[in-house]
Amino acid sequence: MAEPFHRVGEQRGPFTVTEVTFDVLPGGRTREFVRDSGDNYATTFGWDDDREYYQICQREGNLLVPYTIRHKMTEEGVPSSASWVYVGNSPYDYWRVLVEWWKPREFTIIEHDVKASPEVFEEFAICPHHWCTFKYSNHSEENAEAWKYGILGCTRFSAYLIKHVPNALKDLDWRYRDWHVLSTGLGMELRNAGFEPHLHGIVDHHRMMDRGGVAQLMQ
């Protein structure tokens, strides 16, 4: 069942949400109005769409590459054993794939606009931490800090962490099942469970810029 994305008192960028109204319109449409402490506001029209879980893949291995476009640079950065899973049929398929992969064995995600390297996997393999990430190459220190809890592009989760929060993805809030905000929602769940991300180095976030950028390619 559709629910508003914003909640009064939560952060909205650097501001705090002060007002939210939410309506379900005829035909399954939704309308949400939000205002924040900076007096910025937005009206969003959406749908009470299908965000329930159903299986769309089977977990194979411990290296996941969720993709909508197979980019050469991403292919070059992962071993041939990587499991490439298409997530472009629905904005919620990335979440469905992660629900399937969220089994108590460690795994690493390399997103389709990231070029990893052998050193990335070597560091992950020996790291004792439970939630490991690499900073995006296009992020400043300030931006990396802002997205500290919301990066999935080059991330490893340990078996211990998954065992500790086995339903972190299955029971994820309806509002966070869209891929645009999936990393934010999962990050909040893990943080609430007492985990903190362990930042390694910098990974090449190529963003498919040689082909006009992810935004252009995904239109």
Place this chain on the structure above:
Amino acid sequence: MPIIGSNAGTIFPGGVDSFNEAYDPSLGPALQQLEGSEGFFPPNTLANITSQSIGDLYATSTVTLTAGSVFQTPLYLRAGQTVTNLSYYNAGTASSTPTNQWVGLAFPAGLSGATATSKCVAISADGTTTVHAANTLVTTALSSPYVVPTSGYYIAFVCVAATTGPNASAGVTMGTVGRGAFAPWPAGVGDTGKTTPYAVGATVGPTTAASACLLMYAN
């Protein structure tokens, strides 16, 4: 672009009116017809619009807000008018992993080929990591309401730094032939590679090529 509307009965022609489609006996049928024929059909979720870049009926396309690029659109403002907010539509693509986002005004309209250098006269705060969903009317408050000192064309601009998107409602892209082959280009990208907002008084680079004109509102 004329600034006419239902408040004209009390303040016209001495002040700035708002667009709201209501019949206005003081304006008379001729000007009321003009408002309609220019395609102004503002959203009912945004009150007291006093200027807009293009008619709603002509915003039939979208343009991707490439990361860090300042998208400029001309906006006619009248002396005495107060601009509190600037709005644009996120179209079918939401932003992903935004790090910076802001709007503002520049004057004079130092469009490419013009002799005067355009300076930032009003700017919003940086909305940083706020993710705006698809199909959202995004309204951003200027840091201080801007009281227009001189009538004329101003530049309203939007800049979003994100991994993907968003795309925004706009007119059809002008292209590089016909009018699009001649400077000044009334709408397009000026500065690129931006993250932090301009300071008031800073130079705003001119457009360098023709592009689509964003549908933007001032209220």
